[in-house]
Amino acid sequence: MDEQYVILLGDEQLRISRGFLERYNVPGPRYTSYPTAPEWRDDFGPEDFRRALRESDPSPLSLYFHIPFCESLCLFCACNTVISRDKEVSGPYLTHLKQEIDAVHRELPEGPSTSLGAGRPVVxxxxxxxxxTYLSTGQIEELFAHIQxxxxxxxxxxxxxxxxPRVTTEEQVxxxxxxxxxxxxxxxxxFDLLVQKTVRRIESPEAVRALIQLCRSLGFSSVNVDLIYGLPHQTVGSFAGTVDRILEFDPDRIALFSYAHVPWLHRQQKSFEKHLPTSREKFRIFRMAIESFTSAGYVYIGMDHFAKPQDELTLAQQARTLHRNFQGYTTKAGANLIGMGVTSISALDGVYAQNQRELEAYHAAVEAHGLASHRGWKLGEDDLIRRSVISRILCHGVVFKHEVEQQFGIDFDQYFATALEGLEALEADGLVVLSPGQIRTTLLGRLFLRILAMPFDAYLARHASAEKRVFSRTL
Ligand SMILES: C[S@@+](CC[C@H](N)C(=O)[O-])C[C@H]1O[C@@H](n2cnc3c(N)ncnc32)[C@H](O)[C@@H]1O
Ligand code: SF4
Structure with a gap:
């Protein structure tokens, strides 16, 4: 008989068979954008982004700044980093970052004047x-003043x-x-020492506890922690120790990331490949963590995120105002996101743009053009419609068809006939409930949101045939 896993989420009991896991734990996008980054074009340069900035509607701003440096490489890391113990590298970078900030500021319509309260507000x-916090206190202060x-x-x-926490001082905080x-x-x-040694990231719970206490005493209104399940040598028992500690620390939000094993992009991940938990063990670790966090009172927002019941994320999800962007879930729907710094991504109205990914190329682009975009995408009408549906699934767990019909002037069932057909098998497996007016994810479906979004993705079929290794697995 097919092995069954039981997951307790609050009062509900979910049953998942091994066959089910094999069917649905497949590579898929995380949908921090739609279309996803692999689709964007390579011929989207600084002039295209300049035009997008100039033409952007005067909505509030969400500003992202990428500081790529780290003192040492954590072997699991799949982020865009520049490893250097020599802190001299940050000087030229900040010079270019400030130039880019100035260029962005110049191009924004109704750009804010220097007097506070004028122009487009940064929300x-x-x-x-x-x-x-690789930056010195002097650099932090200077960069922030430049932005302000x-x-x-x-x-x-x-x-x-x-x-x-390993490199962050009390003075910086x-x-x-x-x-x-x-x-x-x-x-x-x-927090497990064997895991930490294997991934070359040693961090003591006591130091983290002290840092969190400091943040609370200083009045930070929200403290988030990032955890990863599926790391080498991790077991249910070992990770339970980490989860217990985290619950003692009582953070406002928890990001529980599924370890993304992408050694074709980050070769150092190969070094511990033989110690990775099996996909069954990884799922058991996930189950233990989600059960522990939800039974301690955290709400599972979806994808990787948990928040307290009174947290803005939870309230925004209930009010269906939650939004998703490159930083994950956010309550700031409707803001234009402008990313500055190497590799950073912007999402302005109907345009995505990404900056140069290598430091040298970024510096050269800023010197030549002020802006450093090198890839991007202008969304067509079909992209906008699909993005809206995918966002509703990921953020709200429900799509009211009439809302999409009103917004875009389409007949939902006709427009999405193929996607709806694709969802039927997922309905049979208990991930979603389809009714004439709605698509509603079930509690089980909320663990597999990417899978529910995938039938609405018009580009995915191409990856299935051409490049299987673009995305990491769902769980
Ligand atoms: C850009 S890092 C910044 C955090 C900071 N540098 C640190 O390590 O404390 C953001 C988060 O990405 C997550 N992350 C990095 N590599 C990952 C991977 N291969 N799979 C899943 N999550 C990953 C980690 O949880 C990390 O805290
Ligand atoms: S996880 Fe490690 S290598 Fe990656 S960004 Fe954080 S400190 Fe840098």
Whole structure:
């Protein structure tokens, strides 16, 4: 008989067979954009992005700044990083980043004047990486002042930063708070020493506890932690230790990432390949974590995210105002996202643009053009319609067909006849409920949101035949 797994989520009991897991734990996009990045064109340069900025509607802004540097490489890492112990590298980078900020600011219509309160408000700002706290306190202060002089912040803006607890000092955290950062995200991954040694990232729970206490005492309104399941040598028992510690720390949000094994992109991941848990063990680890977090009162938002019941993410999901972008779930729907720095991505109205991915190329592009885009995509009408449906599935767990029909002037069932046919098998497996007016994901379906979005993706079939290794697996 097919082996059964049982997952307890609150009062509900989900039953998953091994065959089911094999069918649905397949490579798929994470849909931080639609169309997904592999589809974008390579001929989208600085002038195309300049036009997109100039033509962008005057909606509020979400600004992302990429600080790519890290002092050492964690072997599991699939992020865009530049490893250097020599901190000199950050000087020229910040010079170019400031030039890019100036260029973006110049091109924005009704760009904010330097007096606070004028122009398009920044409702969200995020420093990500790499490791933003690679920068010295002087550099942090200078970069933030440069941004503040050019953009006006909404009084309720979310101002957030990713930090690596191993390299983040008390002085840096105090400074970030004083500058106005109100959200902080700590990379933790796993506290087990064998796992930590294998991935070359040693981090003590005591130091993390102290850092979280400091953040709370300074008044950060939200503390997030990042964990990864599926790392080498991880077992249900070992990861349970990490989960228990995290629950003691009582963060506001938890990101529980599925380890993305993509050695064709990040070769160092090969070094521990033989110690990776099997896909069954990885699923058991996931099950233990999701059961523990939900029984401790966290709400499973979807994909990788958990939040407390009173957290804005949870409330936005209930109110169907949740949005998803390159940083994951956010409550700031409707903002134009502008990414600055090497590899960063922008999403403006109907345009995606990505900056140069290599440091040298980024520097050269900024010097030559002020802006550094090198890939991008202008969404057509079909892209916009499909993006809207995929976003509703991922963020709200339900699609009301009449809303999409009204927004785009289509007959939903006719337009999506093939996708709806594709969903029938998923309905039979209990992932979704199809009715004349709605597509509603079940609790089980919320664990496999990517799978439910995939039938609406018009580009996916090409990858199935041409390049199987573009995406990581669902779980
Ligand atoms: C860009 S990193 C920034 C955090 C910071 N540098 C640190 O490590 O503390 C953001 C998060 O991506 C996640 N991440 C990195 N590589 C991953 C992989 N291969 N699979 C899944 N998640 C990964 C980690 O959880 C990490 O905290
Ligand atoms: S996990 Fe964080 S610190 Fe480690 S290499 Fe990746 S970005 Fe750098």
């Amino acid at each position: 969200q700002l995020h420093w990500g990486g790499g490791t933003p 002089e050019r953009f006006s912040f909404d009084p309720g803006a979310e101002v957030s930063v990713e930090v690596d 105090r400074l970030l708070r004083r500058l106005g950062f109100n959200r902080i995200s700590l990379g933790i991954q796993d």
